[in-house]
Amino acid sequence: MDPKPNDKRSVLTWIEDRVNLTEIISFLSVFGLLPSELDSRKRVREALGEVMRRPLPSYARWPHVLGILSFILFLFLGLTGTMLAFYYQPTADVAYSSVTLIARDVAFGGLIHQVHYWAAVLFLLVLGARVIRFFFTGLYARGREAIWMVAVLTFVFATIADMTGRLLPWDTAGYWTTIRAREVTDALPILGPITAFLVGGSGLDSLVLTRYYVLHIAVFPLILVLLFYIHFSSVRRVGLSRVDRAPGTRSLRVAMYDLLLLVLFMVGGLITFAVLLPHSFGVVADPFTTPPDAHPPWYLLAPHALMEAFPAFVPKFLRGLIPEIMLAAVLFLPFLDPESGSGTRRRLFRNVGIGVLLLWVVLTVAGWRLEVGR
Amino acid sequence: MNDDRTADPERRGVLVWLTRGFLALWAPAAAGVTTTFLKAPSAEERPGERQLKVGSLSSLAVGDARFVRHGTEPVYVLRVGETEVLALSAICTHMRCVLKWDREKELFHCPCHDGVFDRQGNVLSGPPKKPLRHYRADVRADEIVVHT
């Protein structure tokens, strides 16, 4: 029987008779947007209504926002990145002019470009803040090892994805930041050769640009999707982290409204940054003229300082090992400190953590001064 | 239960529809931004294939040059034969002054330091060392096209 076109319910029914919408929507639970899968035998309205009304412990408060915010930012980056990819051409000849085309000639192109940039900045900040929060609330032991390691890896891969993105406009700043970044990564003992292998040598030409492009739009996003998936599935197994206040309950519907508000203000914030603090558009990269202010990106300043300012009698590969050991220590922290709860031990680790963080900040400042003082 | 739910139901209905309409505006806005963004630019604006249409061949006498303002480097388009055109940079290679075309002598003359280039862009005299840059130019159905 033909559905009446003005009857919404019957259109939905018509589709539902043929497509299992419930199962499709159920897929969202994989990425934590629904707390559990929908009952695929039921109609979508019924199943959704059931889940929406289901009471949730309402301890999902502000501290938990970092996780879901990073995922929304990731989706947003994917969306704007896909839009940019409609115009971007990853060869050294035309990369710059294609980005100019986006930023100047395409309607809203400048906005999309700027928003993508600011979303990337915010993405790194949120992921970094999340790792720091996990550390200081001891959220890495007692079954949460996987969540911790995934959080660290997400931050690391997001950083590398950010680095690959910087080269794509092929402007002076991006080009020379990449050159200086490669200078640091090439000096690292184990990760250096791996990086060099992935991006195709230590030079910087059209071939390397294309590799950066593929890494930026396909390889690292896929890795991040995988990491987010592991994160959400682990969270569903282990449960959300508790905060000290007594949890009440609320329905998923309320949580969805919260999510909507979060997305709204995130987009608003990004657009505001894009309009008021636009990332300045440089001139096309000239491989024969090094600008005087070329320096490695901020997250590589600390290893850079270790490489350059450390006493020369320490061999270079040992100096390169220091940041790598630090990274490994952070990654495998749950195994170094399996009981994050107990008093003195926890204080010790907390102080060591503060020390490492401070050391990193000091090294970053030292790396910056090394560049400015040149 | 809130009070306004039980207030005048008709007014409430209008308000609900207004609110829904207001919220629904996000959808066309987002769709508008996306579709205008995705609308491909016209052929001339595409990077990598910048072509400059500089007028018809028949409007340029043989042996004459036309000054074309373009980008940071203006271009001289010369008609050297019946169907042959040449496109040369109009910027002197000495100190980047804009050259002047001497129609009688068929020479480019630089007003700043008396650099002289022939119509092929070679230095004839004066301080410039390098010849003028050539651009690819061809004629398509009486239209002169310079590739920059």
Add this chain to the structure above:
Amino acid sequence: MSGVAWLLRIAAVVVLAAPVSAQDAPTEAITLPGGHEETKPPARTVPAGAKPKGTSKMCGVCHSEVRVKYEQGAHDREGIGCTSCHGGNADAITVGSAHTGGYRGVPARRAIPALCASCHADVTKMRFYNLPSDQYALYQTSQHGVLLAKGDSNAAVCTDCHGVHEIRPPEDPQSRVFGRNIPSTCGTCHGTPSFQARYKRKDNPVTDYRKGVHGRAYLTGASDTAPECTACHGSHGATPPGVGDVEKVCGQCHETAREYFVGSAHKQAMDDAGIPECAACHHSHNTIAVAPQKISTVCQECHDEGEPPLRVATTLERMIAEASEEIAKADSLVAQAASIPLYVEDYRSRLQDARTALLESAPVTHSLDTTLVEPHTRRARSIAATVSEEVDEKLSSRWWHKVGLGLFWFYLLLTAAIITRARRRAAADSKR
């Protein structure tokens, strides 16, 4: 002398006289700009056997050092042998017989120009080398030639500049008279304080030249057309230009500036007062390009403040400064617009026009006529000002972005309010 010794002697001569092949030729180490050393054979080595019949053969047996030098030069290549200048018998195999038959030995310094001229002033001899034959005539009119004729043996003769035995053609980069080597060649005398002092001169024209715009442009390779010593003084007829002739010398290249200078009040006044024209402001060897902001400083070397001439100078200064300020302002605005990015190519092209006009004004300043300079600076200024205005308008027309942002936030906050209300209701529902 015994027969055996005599035979040995002949054998020695024959062995020694074998042509110096390219492989045996002395190698010299040269340092390349890249920093690494590389040995290469001296330039213009002639492959063994390709040489015209041995011109220095027998003389070179004893004078081997001279021979090595000589074989680098042009004369050896053309088959002009030792005897052409020194006389004697090149085929003789004993010292005694070689130094006979019109043997001249080392020619006297004073006799050298005439000796060289015996061939080089001979039109029939020079014709087939496509060489000029007026050098000797020119030389005799030069300061060098005049002083030599007066008996001053310090005056340069041919060999002082061209070399004695190793006379390379001027297009050979190793030649002493190759363009970029000329300042040091002239400098062997004119760059030595003791030599300068002998002629009661305190300046050092060669070091001055190296400091000046011409020297820096030419010797660093920035320009191939900037002059070396001979471009202004002449080579064979080398003479410092007289007061009234300076503009003619400089005007060879600075045509437009000369044109305006000759038409100006300076020309006659300077000639009358014996002031060396162009050199008065631009200096002679330490040539300076007078920066637009320094015009009045230079003028003050002769004119006093407050006098009408200085008023002209300050007017010129002001006109040029205003134009370049306007261009700089437009430049920074265009750079600002480019970083957004906006379309700026057309503005950049128009600023190029403005810069052209400003550069055009430089030679016109020599006319000392502000009404002639003014059209150029005004054109530069007005183009730049228009560009500034248009870019400024484009930049400030972006105010609507901020208005749009405000509207966007208004809409967003209203939406947020609606959602918050709906959320509150849902929360109340779920508690119920």
